[in-house]
Amino acid sequence: MAAPLLALLDGTIADVTSPLVRADDLGVVRGDGVFDATLVRRGADGAPHVRDREAHLDRLERSAEILQLPAPDRAGYQRAIDALVAAWDFDARPEALIRLVLTRGPESGGDPTAFALMAPLAGSAxxxxxxxxxxxxxxxxxxxxxxxxxxxxxxxxxxxxxxxxxxxxxxxxxxxxxxxxxxxxxxxxxxxxxxxxxxxxxxxxxxxxxxxxxxxxxxxxxxxxxxxxxxxxxxxxxxxxxxxxxxxxxxxxxxxxxxxxxxxxxxxxxxxxxxxxxxxxxxx
CATH class of the missing domain: 3.20.10.10 (D-amino Acid Aminotransferase, subunit A, domain 2)
Structure with a gap:
């Protein structure tokens, strides 16, 4: 399976093997966070399309509100999605999933953790x-x-x-x-x-x-x-x-x-x- 791509909300591609989440992040130790996922693949015009992008961002916002998390940085997630799509090799992997992740952040206090991860769609799917x-x-x-x-x-x-x-x-x-x-x-x-x-x-x-x-x-x-x-x-x-x-x-x-x-x-x-x-x- 091809390695996933990781993007930060400033639109930069990060090394997926480098530490990003702290060990005391509440998303890790308590599952205290939200995510959403959407399919990306080439359309009939040959260009990659993110399916229902706005609807998935809307649902991420609703999920965050239900958990009383800070509102997701919608523009930041848009930047991250665009960066992932631009960097993805659709010839090698024509379909992929982008996961948008938001956690409450470190248990000891601090900013929420937010990133987007793109990985090939499983062959079984x-x-x-x-x-x-x-x-x-x-x-x-x-x-x-x-x-x-x-x-x-x-x-x-x-x-x-x-x-x-x-x-x-x-x-x-x-x-x-x-x-x-x-x-x-x-x-x-x-x-x-x-x-x-x-x-x-x-x-x-x-x-x-x-x-x-x-x-x-x-x-x-x-x-x-x-x-x-x-x-x-x-x-x-x-x-x-x-x-x-x-x-x-x-x-x-x-x-x-x-x-x-x-x-x-x-x-x-x-x-x-x-x-x-x-x-x-x-x-x-």
């Missing part, structure tokens, strides 16, 4: 776009609307505290699956560790209600552009039976973009006849 993914359903301790009423649980924030999400994905892989969709105690479907669920029910596109769920920028993209193709995406209270009886389903995310769900806990799921249209809409 590209493969899963094409072949689809096998998912498993795993329980999560709270219903979405319960979390929404508990601001101390940081609903809607993309925080650095991602250990549970990553543990869920590791559990899935260890048991022969590619990814996860969480299920609330009420039995309602929620989201994946790093993705959003959309199902096709008789030509209607449905996605779980987003109470207490991180707002998906890829879903927003789909909801904005689907009507131009005669499709509509609606929020709904979905349960596992809705997924298992669907005409197809997908997981959406900023890096992988769109991956068809091929099975749920070993039960095969058909590929939706709308799969090609959603790929066109999302420019997969």
């Amino acid at each position: 590209v493969e899963e776009r094409e072949r689809g993914i096998a998912i498993t359903l795993l329980g999560r301790g709270h219903d979405g609307d319960e979390v929404a009423a508990m601001p101390w649980l940081l609903p809607g924030a993309k925080s650095l505290s991602y250990s549970i999400n990553m543990a869920a994905k590791r559990h899935a892989v260890q048991h022969g699956f590619d990814d996860v969709v969480f299920v609330a105690p009420s039995g309602r479907l929620l989201e994946g560790p790093t993705s959003t669920l959309v199902i096709d029910r008789g030509g209607r596109l449905l996605t779980p209600s987003q109470d207490g769920i991180l707002a998906s920028i890829t879903l927003e993209h789909l909801m904005r552009d689907a009507p131009h193709a005669g499709l509509e995406v609606a929020f709904a209270a979905l349960e596992p039976a809705d997924l298992l009886s669907a005409d197809g389903a997908w997981l959406l995310s900023s890096g992988r973009l769109l991956a068809a769900v091929t099975s749920v806990d070993g039960e095969p799921l058909p590929r939706s006849p709308l799969d090609g249209e959603l790929r066109r809409i999302l420019d997969v």
Whole structure:
């Protein structure tokens, strides 16, 4: 895997192997910080494009506000993104992810830590776009609307505290699956560790209600552009039976973009006849 590129908010490219974060940084010792990530790749015009750049910066700002962090230096992150894109070798690695990171800074006091990191998109993400993914359903301790009423649980924030999400994905892989969709105690479907669920029910596109769920920028993209193709995406209270009886389903995310769900806990799921249209809409 090619080495990632690191940029500071003044627009300089830094040595990714040199120390940047202090050992007592609260982002390291407590996961006290936020991040966002967006895909960068060449467009049809041959120029590199940062997908939904402004929307990801907006979400970084919302996440920082939820955690009561200082407002991100938006202009600085713009400089960092531009520097990374200018320095990236798109011939060698045509798709990459840029992560925007902001922590509370050193525990002993000081400025927040802020940087942007660009790394190649994982080959598995590209493969899963094409072949689809096998998912498993795993329980999560709270219903979405319960979390929404508990601001101390940081609903809607993309925080650095991602250990549970990553543990869920590791559990899935260890048991022969590619990814996860969480299920609330009420039995309602929620989201994946790093993705959003959309199902096709008789030509209607449905996605779980987003109470207490991180707002998906890829879903927003789909909801904005689907009507131009005669499709509509609606929020709904979905349960596992809705997924298992669907005409197809997908997981959406900023890096992988769109991956068809091929099975749920070993039960095969058909590929939706709308799969090609959603790929066109999302420019997969």
